[in-house]
Amino acid sequence: MRGLPKANDACWCGSGQKFKRCHKSTTDPVRPGRITPMRQVPDSIDKPVWADGTEVKRWDEPAVKDPEVIGRMRRVGRDAADLLAYLGTVIAPGVTTEQIDEACHARALELNAYPSPLGYPGGRNPFPKSLCTSVNEVICHGIPDDRPLRDGDIVNCDVTLYREGVHGDTNATFFVGEVDELSERLVRVTRECTELGILAARPGNLINDIGKAIQRHAESQGFGVVRDFVGHGIGEQFHSDLQICHYYHPGLDTPIEAGMTFTIEPMITVGSYRAQMWSDGWTAVTADCGRTAQFEHTVLITADGAEILTTPSDTRLHPYWALAQQPVAQNS
Numbered sequence: 001m002r003g004l005p006k007a008n009d010a011c012w013c014g015s016g017q018k019f020k021r022c023h024k025s026t027t028d029p030v031r032p033g034r035i036t037p038m039r040q041v042p043d044s045i046d047k048p049v050w051a052d053g054t055e056v057k058r059w060d061e062p063a064v065k066d067p068e069v070i071g072r073m074r075r076v077g078r079d080a081a082d083l084l085a086y087l088g089t090v091i092a093p094g095v096t097t098e099q100i101d102e103a104c105h106a107r108a109l110e111l112n113a114y115p116s117p118l119g120y121p122g123g124r125n126p127f128p129k130s131l132c133t134s135v136n137e138v139i140c141h142g143i144p145d146d147r148p149l150r151d152g153d154i155v156n157c158d159v160t161l162y163r164e165g166v167h168g169d170t171n172a173t174f175f176v177g178e179v180d181e182l183s184e185r186l187v188r189v190t191r192e193c194t195e196l197g198i199l200a201a202r203p204g205n206l207i208n209d210i211g212k213a214i215q216r217h218a219e220s221q222g223f224g225v226v227r228d229f230v231g232h233g234i235g236e237q238f239h240s241d242l243q244i245c246h247y248y249h250p251g252l253d254t255p256i257e258a259g260m261t262f263t264i265e266p267m268i269t270v271g272s273y274r275a276q277m278w279s280d281g282w283t284a285v286t287a288d289c290g291r292t293a294q295f296e297h298t299v300l301i302t303a304d305g306a307e308i309l310t311t312p313s314d315t316r317l318h319p320y321w322a323l324a325q326q327p328v329a330q331n332s
């Protein structure tokens, strides 16, 4: 991993100011922490194949879903969103990401659902926890560990539940105590990018119109769009073939059709959009250690737009909708 720029270097953002006076985050880089053993899931809960270590074989799942599948996705999507909103009540300075995982796991079981990340193949070893927690410069797939959250951190919680044979995938970035102005703007703009991506997800548009809308807004605000991780088709499989880039990719010229279900989950950076991987093979961090934020929804394409399947029962309790109370793009 490349080191942090030196305090007296010119800032990478081109402001002409010293790094320490400009984009230097107020916190030390996140370091790998201690990870506890995998939690158990009772036999009464239906599990995806990876729960017992079975190899995941991708199959050709139809991009356009039957109404009956959509019904199941709506139910698990709402519960994933409610769980995410509940995690927001757990987050506070001093709380470890391990404690967030504990809360997520327990609540998933109460909902009679399997936490999809648990045992999911990839990385150096299967993912050992029930959600991803990504702090400050961690772009995505952070593993919950014993690091206590600090006042001024931002933390993304990425929740996926599996029930009735389908997945619902959603995430949000939360403030820990009081955060600096740049982090606040980053998180607001990232929510707006997600919103604009969802608005571009409608019949008559192409898949690449989603990334085009997201990239235009992020870059107009001086922020970067991560290339190495993308949204994905979702349904009976956690990740199916369809790829949703969050930047403009001309090759993604598939028309958007009613009945499609996929995620939109832009990762936006204050500095470099380039990613580096920790040796665990999961934790992705920004190359310059600048902060990054993300929001994710599972959406269903309808006749004239997109329905957010990961809509909670009470949107007032959810950080995504709470931020929506503020006007979009007030600085552009």
Ligand code: MF3
Pocket: 116, 117, 118, 120, 121, 122, 127, 131, 132, 141, 158, 159, 160, 169, 263, 265, 282, 296
């Ligand atoms: N929820 C993530 C996504 O949005 C995937 C996490 S995979 C895991 O696609 F194994 F890290 F949990």
Ligand code: CO
Pocket: 169, 231, 232, 263, 265, 296
């Ligand atoms: Co996803």
Ligand code: CO
Pocket: 158, 159, 160, 169, 170, 171, 296
């Ligand atoms: Co996710």
